Amino acid sequence: MSVHYTKDHEWIRVDGDVGTVGISKHAAEQLGDVVFVELPDVGKSAAKGGEIAVVESVKAASEVYAPVAGEVTEVNTVLTDAPETVNADPEGDGWFYKLKIADAGELKELMDADAYAKHLESEG
Amino acid sequence: MSMNPQGRPSRPTASGGAAVDTHSGSHGLRQATRLLFDSGAADRTGVDLPDPPKVKKRIGNLARKAPIGLPGLSEPQALRHYVRLSQKNYAIDLGLYPLGSCTMKHNPRLNEKVARMPGFIDVHPLQPQSTVQGAIELMHELGRWLSALTGMPSVALSPKAGAHGELCGMLAIRGALIARGEEKTRRRVLVPESAHGTNPATAVQCGFTVDEIGAAKDGRVDLEELTSKLGPDLAGIMLTNPNTCGLFERDIKTIADLVHESGGYFYCDGANFNAIVGRVRPGDLGVDAMHINLHKTFSTPHGGGGPGAGPTVFSEALAPFAPVPRVEKTKDGFALVEHEADVDGDPFGRLCAFHGQMGMFTRALTYMMSHGADGLKQVAEDSVLNANYVLAKLKDVMTPAFPGACMHEALFDDRFLKDTGVSTLDFAKAMIDEGYHPMTMYFPLVVHGAMLIAPTETESKKALDRFTATLRFLAEAAIAGDTDRFAAAPRLAPMRRLDETQAARNPVLRWSPSADKALEPAE
Numbered sequence: 001m002s003v004h005y006t007k008d009h010e011w012i013r014v015d016g017d018v019g020t021v022g023i024s025k026h027a028a029e030q031l032g033d034v035v036f037v038e039l040p041d042v043g044k045s046a047a048k049g050g051e052i053a054v055v056e057s058v059k060a061a062s063e064v065y066a067p068v069a070g071e072v073t074e075v076n077t078v079l080t081d082a083p084e085t086v087n088a089d090p091e092g093d094g095w096f097y098k099l100k101i102a103d104a105g106e107l108k109e110l111m112d113a114d115a116y117a118k119h120l121e122s123e124g
Numbered sequence: 125m126s127m128n129p130q131g132r133p134s135r136p137t138a139s140g141g142a143a144v145d146t147h148s149g150s151h152g153l154r155q156a157t158r159l160l161f162d163s164g165a166a167d168r169t170g171v172d173l174p175d176p177p178k179v180k181k182r183i184g185n186l187a188r189k190a191p192i193g194l195p196g197l198s199e200p201q202a203l204r205h206y207v208r209l210s211q212k213n214y215a216i217d218l219g220l221y222p223l224g225s226c227t228m229k230h231n232p233r234l235n236e237k238v239a240r241m242p243g244f245i246d247v248h249p250l251q252p253q254s255t256v257q258g259a260i261e262l263m264h265e266l267g268r269w270l271s272a273l274t275g276m277p278s279v280a281l282s283p284k285a286g287a288h289g290e291l292c293g294m295l296a297i298r299g300a301l302i303a304r305g306e307e308k309t310r311r312r313v314l315v316p317e318s319a320h321g322t323n324p325a326t327a328v329q330c331g332f333t334v335d336e337i338g339a340a341k342d343g344r345v346d347l348e349e350l351t352s353k354l355g356p357d358l359a360g361i362m363l364t365n366p367n368t369c370g371l372f373e374r375d376i377k378t379i380a381d382l383v384h385e386s387g388g389y390f391y392c393d394g395a396n397f398n399a400i401v402g403r404v405r406p407g408d409l410g411v412d413a414m415h416i417n418l419h420k421t422f423s424t425p426h427g428g429g430g431p432g433a434g435p436t437v438f439s440e441a442l443a444p445f446a447p448v449p450r451v452e453k454t455k456d457g458f459a460l461v462e463h464e465a466d467v468d469g470d471p472f473g474r475l476c477a478f479h480g481q482m483g484m485f486t487r488a489l490t491y492m493m494s495h496g497a498d499g500l501k502q503v504a505e506d507s508v509l510n511a512n513y514v515l516a517k518l519k520d521v522m523t524p525a526f527p528g529a530c531m532h533e534a535l536f537d538d539r540f541l542k543d544t545g546v547s548t549l550d551f552a553k554a555m556i557d558e559g560y561h562p563m564t565m566y567f568p569l570v571v572h573g574a575m576l577i578a579p580t581e582t583e584s585k586k587a588l589d590r591f592t593a594t595l596r597f598l599a600e601a602a603i604a605g606d607t608d609r610f611a612a613a614p615r616l617a618p619m620r621r622l623d624e625t626q627a628a629r630n631p632v633l634r635w636s637p638s639a640d641k642a643l644e645p646a647e
Binding site: 008009027033083 | 127625
């Protein structure tokens with residue numbers, strides 16, 4: 001299993017051809033208390049970089065983009081009733097959806113944890 | 125994900141209900157307020173109505189069998205309920221209201237007197253037009269003043285607020301593009317990142333896509349970036365002038381020319397018209413459409429006293445697409461022309477069922493006529509002078525977001541609070557303890573921890589001296605490390621910091637009889 005990050009603060013954990021997707025710890029901290037998550041429908045096909053979910057905090061509503069193209073196979077329904085899970089465990093129990101990856105080659109364009117940490121530093 | 129790194133912190137640092145617990149729940153002579161459901165009773169009423177006559181039952185088994193359980197109230201109960209609520213409200217009639225971007229100026233009582241004249245207040249929009257000629261003439265006259273002040277030939281009075289006026293303007297732009305056969309190719313609208321959030325929302329609502337333009341170092345539109353974003357797919361630009369940083373867009377004429385050369389239209393957000401009214405005519409700057417917040421520039425009540433009104437003016441190019449109804453002078457008097465077939469041009473439709481906010485029209489025209497052309501010019505000058513006075517009084521202790529003079533609002537960032545442990549939010553809450561409504565905070569988004577102050581022309585030098593002295597005191601207290609003052613604020617407000625997260629996650633939107641029975645009904 002490997003974890004990859006986008007510069008827009010999504011992560012994807014890859015297991016075979018299925019990826020689990022969420023938002024990074026940094027993003028969850030920046031958002032503040034999450035109060036609502038709009039998840040995609042199972043079966044929806046996502047384009048790389050396309051809008052796939054919405055996360056709303058007390059501060060702002062933000063679109064969540066798909067890190068790679070694929071088809072949504074499962075969503076984390078826990079978030080519907082307990083959006084605070086995103087703050088409590090953003091890179092674990094607070095995952096958003098799972099996706100059948102269309103082209104594993106697209107993962108190469110993403111960052112590993114170290115590169116993402118450096119990216120955050122450069123963003124200030 | 126799209127992330128807005130700006131904005132207020134959501135976690136309350138000190139939350140809680142009332143400042144001090146009392147047995148009754150009231151504080152001093154300020155009464156606790158309960159829901160009407162909790163204070164009323166089903167067997168009580170404030171009016172003595174005759175028993176209804178016996179009528180033939182026509183609704184069969186749909187008739188209600190059990191009592192409905194609505195609370196009845198005596199007249200003093202009802203009156204006290206609303207007076208108590210009103211005492212929890214802050215209002216321009218209580219004191220200085222420095223909210224930036226809102227123009228919270230005094231609403232002259234003369235406006236109220238005129239608005240209550242029977243010919244204006246006791247009319248109905250469905251009355252025959254021959255019976256409301258005076259009211260229609262007033263609308264016509266208001267339109268003439270708005271045209272003269274903006275240098276724009278056409279006006280739609282019906283939009284009911286600023287964002288509604290934006291919608292009106294952008295729909296007219298869409299109408300013009302449809303007439304040119306370019307509605308499918310010209311889809312992109314440029315919006316500066318300092319814009320009011322309603323601007324991009326309006327563009328999207330009208331089917332356009334939003335393309336952001338960044339701010340240059342001086343807080344104005346980055347002309348180079350704008351130039352690079354012109355093209356044959358451009359529908360137009362939405363720009364506020366003065367902008368939300370309180371700065372005049374010096375390049376506005378160039379921007380208008382560039383957008384026009386590129387085949388697009390120029391929408392100007394008129395929210396900040398107060399700074400230039402009587403001095404600058406937006407029509408001369410190349411604006412094609414602009415809404416005017418009567419409730420800001422022309423002193424009709426808002427901020428809890430509403431409703432708003434957002435008439436929209438149009439250039440020659442967009443005038444044919446202005447919506448109905450239109451107010452016209454005819455050989456017999458004045459007419460509200462309701463049908464698209466009966467007016468010139470190609471109206472995009474209509475925005476609301478009737479003709480707009482009559483009560484606001486009356487107040488705004490009263491304000492204009494009582495000030496006159498010279499008075500309105502002085503309004504703009506004094507509002508800019510007052511904001512610059514605030515800026516000058518505070519710039520050595522607080523940090524202005526941009527160098528130089530401002531227009532009608534002074535913008536500070538939170539650099540002066542760096543490493544003090546005090547945030548913009550804390551600072552604003554401490555102002556409440558000192559008896560001041562906070563300024564607009566965390567907006568515009570391009571400025572970190574923004575504090576936007578629009579004192580308006582209403583305030584005297586003495587009032588501004590007291591206000592700035594209080595802000596200086598708070599800024600110095602923060603820098604000196606008096607963090608308790610801020611972390612615990614507001615200590616003296618009826619409610620302290622509320623748990624917004626809980627309110628958003630678990631909102632209680634319905635009263636139920638079982639809730640909180642411990643409360644004794646307040647009489």
